[in-house]
Amino acid sequence: MAAVYNLFIINKSGGLIFYKDYGSAERMDTNDSLRLASLWHSMHAISQQLSPTIGCFGIELLQADNFDLHCFQSLTGTKFFVVCEPGAQHMEGLLKVIYELYTDFVLKNPFYEMEMPIRCELFDLHLSQAVQKERVFILGR
Amino acid sequence: MQFFGGSAAIGITPSPAAPPGTATSLSGNNANMLYIFNRNGVCLLYREWHRPLRTLDAQQDQKLMFGLLFSLRSFTAKMDPTSVDKGNLGVPLLPGQGCSYHSFQTNTYKLSFMESPSGIKLILVTHPKTGDLRDSLRYMYNLYVEYVVKNPIYVPGSAIKCELFNTNLDQYVKTLI
Numbered sequence: 001m002a003a004v005y006n007l008f009i010i011n012k013s014g015g016l017i018f019y020k021d022y023g024s025a026e027r028m029d030t031n032d033s034l035r036l037a038s039l040w041h042s043m044h045a046i047s048q049q050l051s052p053t054i055g056c057f058g059i060e061l062l063q064a065d066n067f068d069l070h071c072f073q074s075l076t077g078t079k080f081f082v083v084c085e086p087g088a089q090h091m092e093g094l095l096k097v098i099y100e101l102y103t104d105f106v107l108k109n110p111f112y113e114m115e116m117p118i119r120c121e122l123f124d125l126h127l128s129q130a131v132q133k134e135r136v137f138i139l140g141r
Numbered sequence: 142m143q144f145f146g147g148s149a150a151i152g153i154t155p156s157p158a159a160p161p162g163t164a165t166s167l168s169g170n171n172a173n174m175l176y177i178f179n180r181n182g183v184c185l186l187y188r189e190w191h192r193p194l195r196t197l198d199a200q201q202d203q204k205l206m207f208g209l210l211f212s213l214r215s216f217t218a219k220m221d222p223t224s225v226d227k228g229n230l231g232v233p234l235l236p237g238q239g240c241s242y243h244s245f246q247t248n249t250y251k252l253s254f255m256e257s258p259s260g261i262k263l264i265l266v267t268h269p270k271t272g273d274l275r276d277s278l279r280y281m282y283n284l285y286v287e288y289v290v291k292n293p294i295y296v297p298g299s300a301i302k303c304e305l306f307n308t309n310l311d312q313y314v315k316t317l318i
Binding site: 032 | 173174189191192193194196197202205206208209212213215216217220221223224225227230240241242243245246247248249250252266
């Protein structure tokens with residue numbers, strides 16, 4: 001059983017630029033993942049409007065019956081979110097690590113065009129290492 | 142309450158309502174607002190205790206809230222990583238069908254959500270540091286059953302105007318941590 005089920009990265013206009021499955025029951029088809037990503041983008045924006053106080057930056061954690069969703073938005077509006085087991089800890093840390101990997105292996109890649117789907121081998125490699133490490137950490141407790 | 146696992150732990154004890162102005166000062170002040178929607182998306186009750194920021198008028202705000210809840214519901218049902226056959230995204234779901242959610246939080250608030258089998262949705266917005274409010278929402282649902290549904294002059298589907306319900310709600314909300 002995986003601790004992290006999925007990882008999504010959405011660009012600032014709501015387009016899915018990266019999706020990776022780490023062991024959910026069924027891999028989502030591309031159209032559905034694109035739809036879910038843009039749906040999340042708009043719900044994230046609506047949640048800011050409904051805030052009772054000022055300074056709201058959108059949903060950080062969604063607790064569903066069968067999973068938790070942790071979301072991190074960078075200053076430039078790129079959103080990273082992981083779908084994990086309910087109650088999984090240290091997901092903020094993992095998201096920070098993923099963000100660092102993104103800046104190092106995607107943004108610094110001279111062939112990468114901004115806001116376009118991410119196809120960087122090194123990013124994939126380091127990402128699976130980070131998620132694997134997280135999994136070992138959780139199972140090791 | 143056979144719908145919710147049948148535990149009789151949350152017994153309702155309608156205590157006499159405190160006269161206004163007697164609320165103790167050491168009470169928590171965590172709750173921001175409460176929405177109750179029926180299954181058709183009609184806002185039966187909107188109650189607010191602390192809301193400094195209003196971006197929309199009341200009706201638009203309620204519509205937006207219901208829209209968000211509806212979309213989140215289809216989102217979680219489709220996202221559910223533990224089930225295989227999840228149907229299509231955006232198809233209206235019956236209460237209890239598919240994977241639902243019970244709360245989400247942002248840096249400024251936490252929203253807790255409960256849906257009864259009849260499609261009554263209770264939404265409580267509180268301070269982001271508040272703990273798990275699932276039991277509190279069930280208690281509030283019990284209050285709704287006691288003071289609204291059992292009220293003989295209440296017409297189902299209309300806006301709730303039961304004073305006893307409101308006072309009990311206010312009283313209970315003050316105890317939330």
